[in-house]
Amino acid sequence: MIDFLLNASRPVKRSISVFYDLLAIPAAIYLALALRYGTATPQLDGSILAAALITTLLTLAVFIRLGLYRAVVRFMTGQAFTTLALGIAISAITLASSSFFTHANLPRSSLIIYFFTAFTLLGTPRLFIRSVVTQLSKAKCEPVLIYGAGQQGVALANALTGSDHYRPFAFIDDDSKKQNMNIHGLKVHSASDIENITDHYHIKKILLALGRTSIAERKQLIEKLTESKLEVLTAPSVNDIISGKARIEEVREVEIEDLLGRDCVNPRTELLKNNLHNKVVLVTGAGGSIGSELCRQALLQQPKQLILFELNEYSLYAIEQELQQLKSTHHLDTDIVSILGSVQKQNRLETIFRTFRVQTIYHAAAYKHVPMVEHNVVEGVRNNVFGTWYCAEAAIAAGVERFVLVSTDKAVRPTNVMGASKRFSELVLQALTERQSDTLFCMVRFGNVLGSSGSVVPLFRKQIKDGGPITVTHPDIIRYFMTIPEASQLVIQAGAMGKGGDVFVLDMGEPVKITSLAKKMIRLSGLSEKTEQNPHGDIELQFTGLRPGEKLYEELLIGDNVEGTDHPRIMTANEVHLSWPETHNLLNRLDKACHDFKVEDVINLLLEAPAAYDKQGECPDWVLNASKASH
Template sequence: MTAHGATPTSSHPGPGHDLPGTRERATGSGAASARRAVLIGTAESVGLLSSQLALLADPPKAEAVVLVEPPAGAVCRTTEDLPRLCRDLRPDFAVVCLPRSSAAESRRVSAILAELNVPERRVPVLQDLLDAPPASTLSGPGAAVADARRLLGREPRPIDHGAVASVIEGKRVLVTGAGGSIGSEIARIVASYGPESLVLAERSENALFEIDRVIQRRFPGLARAAVLHDITDHDATLRLLAKHRPHAVFHAAAHKHVPLMEDHPAHAVTNNVFGTRSVADAALACGAERFVLISSDKAVNPTSVMGATKRLAEMYVQHIHRSADATRFSIVRFGNVLGSACSVVPIWSSQLAEGGPVTVTDHRMTRYFMSIHEAASLVIQSAAIPDPPGGRSAAPVFVLDMGEPVRILDLARRFVAASGFHPVVVPPVQGLTPLDPAIDLSTLPTMEIALTGVRPGEKLYEELAYDHEALIPSPFPGISVWSTPSQPVDIPNMLAELTAARNSQNRAAVIQTIRGLVPEMQPPIAARGGPLQGIDQADTCSDKVRHAAA
């Protein structure tokens, strides 16, 4: 099977091809029924793998089982035996069933099999399928969507389960934007830690239905409420929280797409700023113990409307934190999340399925990345970190450690290669990072990666903290705590200016007002490299709102 006419030049599927391809080869190509296979997996996954093989019309004969990370005392062959085993048995292929948590061993197994010229079939672990959010699927050479860990080239940050339990267990929890990529993952994790109840607030009917269905199936005994809700309705939000009285509020609802918000700045103001105000006000009024704002690295020295409105949301949370006695407000910043809705991986998956090309805006562009599960887990864990020294003068800002920034072009090339194609950058770029030597690109069909140019509002690189923010030691690896000096802001006038600009229905006026309220906002970069037309680039810092470091 190929995607839109692409024809592989090798008769052996490469890493990432799954069991359906095995069955097609067995039943449709006249292969002998007595094919021999080596099964590779953990002690937990191999038993299920044997059952899955039995469902095939012409199941292969399992000549041996290789256990990765075997339990103590088990009598078995390990990964160390794999080279000798394959040379002795000469299997037609190896069936690999490893969980995502074994990323390093998975790469090692793939390298060994490639060196021995043993075709590899991948079968997903059942629990990984249950834990994973819905994702695009492909056919043909791109059938396996590359694992986030393989793309990032690092292991996920460790999670302190005791800290997460201290925030969630026996508590009433509310998640806004519960149908989104981060919100739904937070909801799944929260549900697994035994909360008293879970409220899913989401304005997308389909997204709410899906996450509610997942929670109901996996946690049938959990008290939950799926609420179709618009956070920009201030009074309705107050009623929602007054009804459910959450101990912890995770505010993930937001508009996040940079180019769209450049075209619709009033919507960004309404959802990101006034929506945050609604939820924060309600959390304070209803006596919530914790409120966590999911922010973005794009809020630091923003160049986009989306980033600037997230910065304004941070400013409001900082303001309300100063007057909050019972509620502890905090902010979490992180960068891009691999696999989130409409992020690069699903977009590239769709482009591969359509026959290409895969698109990247600029070869110099870098971003911080982490997996959805890693980001959501660390967000919840951050809520357990105590306030920094100095009292409640400012809400703590937690920055998730995302490792080194990743060049988007390198990520795209790794993704395309892991999906079974030979990536070709157009126009050519010099000095590219070498790809995984275990992948023989000469045997793969080519796939173009087209450089399309920077879009309005985009940066070439992101920052995670301001220069005036001070780093404070954190008790948990993977989370940095930044202390933000108090910046007095006339919040009533800020909101009044935003309301007037939004009601003017004038795009330029809205952007002008945002830039006045966020003086560190840089002029946006247009698709062809110049400033956006129709927007005054002069500094328009508001006369009514003053930002002064304490």
């Protein structure tokens, strides 16, 4: 019967509702009189029957007018029942009026009783159907625990009542005052009950609704939950909900930032504004992971003009569209200019810098993928070393005030061409600082950023979704991680602190063992690691060996001359560097080696420079090795 009612067409459902009400209204009148007279057989003469008929027909007309038959019973809300009560009140008035005109002997108290009997007979079936449908639909939904019985947790539970995917089963909360309470029909348990609940009720997911909990506390909690067999999901942050970026019910996988991150130090506003506010700012590599975030952060400081310089057409288009949307959202009047071009074209760079009177440059354009540069040595050096040099020379010629190079931790005692080329780029800027003083050069080093195109996190997430295995190069490999927004804000602040030739190093926090990260990601997905001890596990870890030029450990500093700055997350290092004539001589020789495609000479020149380059094994350059094989 329930299935028939749910699957019937709308006209059939309306007909059934009208037919039921046609019977229920006279029955409610009869019940009202029976209760009034205290007998099951009250006296019903012709005048009372006439009044009942008039009331029934007019009530149906009122219900149609109020739209009660347009409401879908299974989704009836409190407002619909309020409308029903209004309709019944009008029906009671109609009964009183019709009894007056038909001279029916109807006690006045029976009219009040009629209101309640009618509401019971008309409202109860609707409420019953809604309840049954809700229970049936919820039975198909997956039961979940909600960690946090605060405001955000309660809002999440309410939002999920209309969800087709999840059914709130219970709250978990660390507050002993809330434990064992019932909030919105859900019991609040302590964290120690999680294992018992999941074992007994076969719950596989827990949703985090932690409100404004600090990143450190969130990290500690997630670490604890990784030991459970639950898949850990999280509700959007309060700020995202308030700003309209997300809805409370849009649960998602736990961001690895929550697991690896740390509480951000609030950026110093004056440092962010110094070289951006009301200035003409240009970002090279504007479509990349760091370049695009630098553009976002720069735009929020309201520069006079923001110039996006990018070689890849689609990347440039994508970041321009995003920035235009950001500009509109924040009602900014910054002029955004998108320019296609290569940092290896000095004349074009100088023309652009002069034309737009550029004042601040963030040079993020570079080839950063270690194995790719190892296999393409000449292009890696051309883009990283000469791209930086040409860009810097163009900045000097055009009178640019400040030039900030985005460098890398791989420039420290490099074991690969990418790191050596970035250290060489730093040497070029340090030498140019000694040659002139009009343009201020500085560079900022940091490690891996979460969510970048080369980050292991999206790779691991994809491998888990595909059923594994997760590939890690070495069991002991470690890396430093930082979120892209934090890294970009610190680059801007460090750039503002530069006095000329400075090498700034960002505090990357504690190093992360990649194997441990992979295992935590498996457990956060509610899965288990497949090992010899656990052959029936879900995801296997495979070690593939270090890639060409890859290090086990990353370092951020050269030498011991490290000093703090006014900013707790920014340090500065005093580096060994060459004079401009020495650097220029090296650049000319390097240029000729690249032009003649003498890869061994290019590598020897990188070794000759004071970059502490420690070459590992034979060079894996594709073209070089193919040409050797052909001879």
